[in-house]
Structure formats: C-alpha cells, structure tokens
Amino acid sequence: MNEDHDLKRTDDPCSRVSRRGFLESVGVGMTGIAVASNLSAQDAEELTEDAEPKKLSLVINGRKHMLIVEPRTNLLYVLREKLGMTGTKPGCERGECGACTVLIDDKSRYSCLTLAFEADGHDVTTIEGLVHGEKLGVVQQAFLEKDAFQCGYCTPGQIMAAEGLLRSNHDPSDEEIREGMSGNLCRCGAYQHIFKAVRRAAELKKEEGSA
Amino acid sequence: MLPKFSHVRPSSLRQAVQQLASSGSHVHAGGTDLLGCLRDGVFGAEKIVSITGIGELRGINSREDGAVRIGALTTLSEVATSPLIAQNYALLAQAAAAAASPQLRNQGTIGGNLCQRPRCWYFRGDFQCLRKGGDTCFAINGENEFHCVFGGSRCYIVHPSDTAPALVALDARAHIRGPLGMRVVPLGSFFVLPALDLARENVLRSGEIITHISLPPLAPGSISSYRKVRARGSWDFALAGLALALKLTGRRVDWSRVVLSGVAPIPWRSSETEKVLLGRDLNPRTLREAADAATRGAEPLSQNGYKVELVRGIVEESLRAIMESHPETPSERT
Structure with missing residues (x-):
C-alpha cells in the first residue's frame, strides 16, 4: 500500500500527522487511497478536518463544560463517560429505545444519535438537571x-x-x-x-x- | 463507538459543497439516519459535513406567488406543527406527524427524510446484498413481509419516507445545490427505481445538497390527507400508506393526486387511480374502481400479498371519508 507516499504530498505537516493517525486507526488500504485523493481537493477555507480529538464546549444543565473529544463521539458518551453524568442511559444506541433521551433547547432528542459536536451552541438538559438541590422535579x-x-x-x-x-x-x-x-x-x-x-x-x- | 471520521461544520452552502467534493464524505443534517447507518456499517464515512450551522437552510416561509418554501433543515416536528403547513397542506402536516417518534421528529429534517436509506433488513443487516454491491437480493427468497409490491426489479426495497409521498402528491420541487450550481427537480422525478440504478434511491449526485423544498399553492378548496397503516399504533414505518390530494366540485373530482407509501422503492404515484377518478362523482362504484385501479400491476412476493389488500382498503376508506364529508354534486340535485 502506498498511503504514506501519497500522504507526503500534502504540504501541511499538521494535517499529515493527524491524517496518518486516522489511517492507522482505520487500517484499510482503500480508505487510505480515498483520503489521500481528498488532499488535492482541499479548499482555501481552513475548516479543521481530522478525526482526532478536538476542543468542544457544551452547556449542560446551565453549566459550561470544556472538553476534548473525537468527532465521532456522541452526546450520550460525553455525558456518561467524560462527565460522569450517568443518569442518561445507554440502551439500543441506534435511536430505537429512548433510554438516552435528553432535552436540547427544550426538545426531546436521542443523545445516542446526536454527535457531541452537534450539541455545541445549544442548551442540553439531562435528568440531573431536573432536580433542584434535594427537591425532585x-x-x-x-x-x-x-x-x-x-x-x-x-x-x-x-x-x-x-x-x-x-x-x-x-x-x-x-x-x-x-x-x-x-x-x-x-x-x-x-x-x-x-x-x-x-x-x-x-x-x-x-x-x-x-x- | 462509531467508526472514526472527521467532522466539519461549515457556515455557508458554498463551503459545504466544497467540503463534499472529497470522496467518502457524507452530509449530516439531522443525523438520525446517517449515524444509524454508520453504526451498523451500512456504509462508511471518512468525513461528515454537517450542514446544521447553515442558517439559511432552516424555516418555513410563504412567498409572494403563494408558494411555500421549506428549508431542508426544518425538522419534521416543525413541519408537523406549522400553522402555515397545516392550513395549506394538511397532508404534509399529517405525514410529518406520522413519521418516526417525537425525538426523531425533533431531530430529523425534511431534507434528510427524503434522502434516508432503505430500511430493508438485508440492506441494513450483515448481508452483502445487491444494493451494497453484492450479487443477490436476499428478499426474493427470504423474509419479504415488508418489501415492495410495485416497482421492484432485482431489488425489492420500499422507500421508508412518509413525507416523500405527501410532497409528490403536492407537486413539490426539490431545490438542489451542487458543485455545478443550483438545479430544481420535481419530487415526482426525484426518486430512482432499482431498474434505473441499484446503488441509489434518488437523483442527487455526489456533492449535492437539497437546500429547500417549494410547494406550489393548492387550488382553493382542495383537500388532502395522509393515511398510514403500521403494524403497531405508533413509531413504525408504513406497511402501506396513502397520500391523497383532491379538488372537488360537490363530489365530482376535478383533479387528484394518489401516491402510495410503503409499497414501492419510490413514492408510488398511481396515475391509473387518478384517471379513474377524473371527472367522476365519488360514489360507491367509483370508490371500488379507484381501489381496484390502485392495486393494478402489483407483483407481491411470497409474504407480502397482504399489502395489495391494504392498498385497496386504504384507497377506498380514504375516498369514502372524503365522499361522506362532502355534499353531493350540485348538478345532480337539479
């Protein structure tokens, strides 16, 4: 496979490193070729484009949280595994059971089908956010x-x-x-x-x- | 965990189209179908291009010419609860309300609803089926209870959308932005049968995004309805459904659109039924003939013959409800 050779064509060392990390984690030649061919199409606008962890700030139950997460991470995972808010439950993890329901801007949504980055800029409310001190909602x-x-x-x-x-x-x-x-x-x-x-x-x- | 991918969230359509130029990139609108497909390995993605940051793709507006524009990112909940839609296109409001579950409607978008992939369990499951590049449609000799009875050839998916048949019945148009600029496609020509292309369900080319849907004004006095039959009372795909729009004088049909859901790889417009109805009074005989016409040409598989009877039933029932709520045609009384 010639991913490395193709990848070296990029003139951005940062993107080279992160793309390689991406390829290593995927580890499939075909994917490598497809990604490598992307590089020539890279546009002038600098949109960060890699699969590595990135900074993210989320407002959950009125509190702002600064996080570093991979783009593929869903909101459910962030709540439970990054923030320890285990009130939200994983069930089917494919939007079929409702166990992971949270509110985003007051509307019910499945957190398993919501990428964490998609919750950026919105108000997330979890079950923990319904309690007022010791008083239940x-x-x-x-x-x-x-x-x-x-x-x-x-x-x-x-x-x-x-x-x-x-x-x-x-x-x-x-x-x-x-x-x-x-x-x-x-x-x-x-x-x-x-x-x-x-x-x-x-x-x-x-x-x-x-x- | 989902497989790894990169994620960009451009703020303009132009940027989004540029980002989509790379192979292996997929559009993220509501994400409900995309994330499900990625999780189940139906297809892979190297890059997710999220269009949720593009404000101009949201909202429902009426235009000066009487048409209504629905931004592609408008959620199904917003479509279902919009007074503008309910007043002018009851059929679409009903179809949006009948789709999925409240959570999915709060997240899923009208554009995404049109572009969702089929729900065939072989396609979604661990089968290298014809649509995924294999050489077999497993439904033909397999469990085909929920597959199509019209329009199948080699592959027997049904189109899972409820809003698509409604939009076809309303003569809606999809406005599409791509690398070559804008183009407009009537929803009636948007979907693709397996006989034409096995790998895709619509005419969108690589790098194209639906920006909005436009709905022409319905003639004053038109009525429309959506009927969906499911295996359970809520949150399920249609076994069969009927999107119906009519213009009546008394009980005489001046114009109609009859589009079936859940029975074909695309929203299935029944021109034969429309022909039967045109110029005739809604009466028990017309109803029966219309229902028969709607089932004509059906080719059920081994387990889905019930869908033919369902189609007959919902066409007759929906037309009867309309007949009974309308006075007899004035000319008949004189």
Whole structure:
C-alpha cells in the first residue's frame, strides 16, 4: 500500500500527522487511497478536518463544560463517560429505545444519535438537571407517586420525554400523551403507570405555575 | 463507538459543497439516519459535513406567488406543527406527524427524510446484498413481509419516507445545490427505481445538497390527507400508506393526486387511480374502481400479498371519508 507516499504530498505537516493517525486507526488500504485523493481537493477555507480529538464546549444543565473529544463521539458518551453524568442511559444506541433521551433547547432528542459536536451552541438538559438541590422535579415526583417503573432502567429517558412533551404542551390530551411518549420503550411494560404519571406531572406543573 | 471520521461544520452552502467534493464524505443534517447507518456499517464515512450551522437552510416561509418554501433543515416536528403547513397542506402536516417518534421528529429534517436509506433488513443487516454491491437480493427468497409490491426489479426495497409521498402528491420541487450550481427537480422525478440504478434511491449526485423544498399553492378548496397503516399504533414505518390530494366540485373530482407509501422503492404515484377518478362523482362504484385501479400491476412476493389488500382498503376508506364529508354534486340535485 502506498498511503504514506501519497500522504507526503500534502504540504501541511499538521494535517499529515493527524491524517496518518486516522489511517492507522482505520487500517484499510482503500480508505487510505480515498483520503489521500481528498488532499488535492482541499479548499482555501481552513475548516479543521481530522478525526482526532478536538476542543468542544457544551452547556449542560446551565453549566459550561470544556472538553476534548473525537468527532465521532456522541452526546450520550460525553455525558456518561467524560462527565460522569450517568443518569442518561445507554440502551439500543441506534435511536430505537429512548433510554438516552435528553432535552436540547427544550426538545426531546436521542443523545445516542446526536454527535457531541452537534450539541455545541445549544442548551442540553439531562435528568440531573431536573432536580433542584434535594427537591425532585415535578415529572420525577409524578413518576414516583404513580409508581411508573419496575426495573427503572428506561425511567430517566421516559422522564425526559415527558419533560420535553410538557415544555411544548402544557395541557396534553390523553392522545397527545400517548403520542408524546411513543418514542420510549419500557421492557417491563409499565406503560399504564407511565401514562398516569405524565398526566399527573401535567397537573403538578400547572399547580406549580399558578402557585 | 462509531467508526472514526472527521467532522466539519461549515457556515455557508458554498463551503459545504466544497467540503463534499472529497470522496467518502457524507452530509449530516439531522443525523438520525446517517449515524444509524454508520453504526451498523451500512456504509462508511471518512468525513461528515454537517450542514446544521447553515442558517439559511432552516424555516418555513410563504412567498409572494403563494408558494411555500421549506428549508431542508426544518425538522419534521416543525413541519408537523406549522400553522402555515397545516392550513395549506394538511397532508404534509399529517405525514410529518406520522413519521418516526417525537425525538426523531425533533431531530430529523425534511431534507434528510427524503434522502434516508432503505430500511430493508438485508440492506441494513450483515448481508452483502445487491444494493451494497453484492450479487443477490436476499428478499426474493427470504423474509419479504415488508418489501415492495410495485416497482421492484432485482431489488425489492420500499422507500421508508412518509413525507416523500405527501410532497409528490403536492407537486413539490426539490431545490438542489451542487458543485455545478443550483438545479430544481420535481419530487415526482426525484426518486430512482432499482431498474434505473441499484446503488441509489434518488437523483442527487455526489456533492449535492437539497437546500429547500417549494410547494406550489393548492387550488382553493382542495383537500388532502395522509393515511398510514403500521403494524403497531405508533413509531413504525408504513406497511402501506396513502397520500391523497383532491379538488372537488360537490363530489365530482376535478383533479387528484394518489401516491402510495410503503409499497414501492419510490413514492408510488398511481396515475391509473387518478384517471379513474377524473371527472367522476365519488360514489360507491367509483370508490371500488379507484381501489381496484390502485392495486393494478402489483407483483407481491411470497409474504407480502397482504399489502395489495391494504392498498385497496386504504384507497377506498380514504375516498369514502372524503365522499361522506362532502355534499353531493350540485348538478345532480337539479
């Protein structure tokens, strides 16, 4: 394979080093050739372009975090493995179960399908961000009151989905609750109680708002 | 962890198109389908060109000529809840609301929804199938319950999008930016059948990005609806669906668009059904004939014959609902 030979054509030593690192980690000749051919197409605009860790700042639960992460890192990984915020759960890691649900700019999203770099410039809210000191958030309180879980693994994701629903819709109908919670699976089958908890949370939010 | 790739987030379309010039680069809009494909190894990427930092690609606006422009980065949630869309193109709002789950709709974009890869489990799975450069379509003699009944040849995928059939029915156009500049493609000509090209599902060439969708105004008094049948009540792809747009005088059909989802490798426009409906009153006989016309030419595989009956059923049911909510044609009363 002639990746090294091709790579030396670049006149930017920084990009050469990082590209080589990239190639080593991929280790496939075909990929090497494809990347090497990219170099001639490099444009004038200096957009950092490599697979190595880069600086990233994220605002999570109102706090700014400075990180160094690889571009391929998803938000879920950053939350759990870089920041130790293990409330957000990994499940399917392909956007099919909802365990990793967080809010981005008040909207529910799957953190497993969100690259960490894509959360840059947005407000991320995790389950940890719903607690006020020792006081549970109203959705958490409602899930507790209505016994809306069995094993509890999907619960943080369920709560964040409910939180997202209630932030955009203060008074959801039964149908809107069902639809709003349809992106989260519960293998214990606690759906009936989850439904009641979301209805209760809507009441609690209303009371809180009028108090 | 996903395989390694580089990630750039240009702030202008021009930069994005330049970045896409290198081979092995992929566009990231919402990222929901892209990251899933990368994770499952459906294809690889050396570079992700994220277009999420390009503000001009967002939002829904009405234009002076009555058309509506939807930026490619507009999320499915935004399309589903936009009053402008709901008032003018109910069909599209319903289709966007019926897609995926709330989280995916909050992230997935209208442009990405049109460009998503097929959901065939052989294509997504660890099979070197025809569409991935192999020499076999495993669905032909395999588990083909969810595959196509129209338009298949050698490969039997269905197009997974709900918004695509809606946009075809609304005569929408895709505005595309590429290395050679802008071009405009009617959504009805945007998708590609396997007989034409096995490797891609649409006409986008390497380095091209959908910038926005434009929707011509519907004639006043037009009605439209989207019906989606799933194996469960929510969060699933269509077994079959129907995007329907009609212009009626009383119950007489002056114009119609009938586009099926979930049954073909592309949104499947049934011109035969439109022909049956044209100029005729909606009555039980027309409904039956229209439903029959919609199933004509179906070639089910070993496990998906039920889709033919589903098509018949949803065409008849959707038309009946419209018939019943409209007064009889004035000329009939006199």
